[in-house]
């Protein structure tokens with residue numbers, strides 16, 4: 001199979017022949033699909049493929065590349081991350097292991113990591129692996145921030161904190177007073193993490209999203225609207241890689 005490389009994505013290209021006069025290109029979840037008219041000469045065919053691929057590349061660049069993604073691991077490059085305000089440097093290298101699922105993470109110095117990833121690793125796998133690495137390092141700090149906010153504002157019967165990698169929700173809470181937060185919030189500025197925490201802490205008292213609920217949150221965090229807006233705008237970019 002052929003691939004079109006767009007930024008850090010390897011987009012699969014499938015090529016087939018059609019009986020129609022017109023050639024077509026479509027961008028689907030599994031990549032780019034070309035249907036080339038069988039009435040074209042060899043050189044016409046080449047030119048058509050080039051034109052259609054150029055159109056597809058432009059469209060993917062302007063839109064959602066991830067839609068047709070086969071992510072290209074950032075091997076032999078460096079990733080800079082700011083986690084709870086501290087800068088981390090990750091040097092990404094190809095894995096030496098033959099195990100296709102095995103990622104290795106070594107701590108080179110206090111905030112410098114060597115990350116060895118298998119060639120077939122996808123973005124989701126790498127995000128989850130990095131999240132699993134960082135959660136134990138930052139758990140106590142996050143727990144402390146949550147407890148401080150609860151002592152200062154809500155004084156709710158707080159259970160446990162659960163930090164995990166999620167893509168659908170930033171936070172949730174249970175009837176036992178347990179609060180779950182997305183580990184992706186570690187990559188957000190502190191006020192944003194605190195805003196999600198206060199939202200969940202107030203839920204321990206008021207379950208729904210009523211007017212009372214929002215008033216209560218705003219009482220504690222007058223800037224909550226801006227913080228929620230920030231999360232809407234920048235939340236999708238909060239990723240480990």
Ligand SMILES: [Zn+2]
Nearest residue numbers: 199203208209
């Ligand atoms: Zn809520």
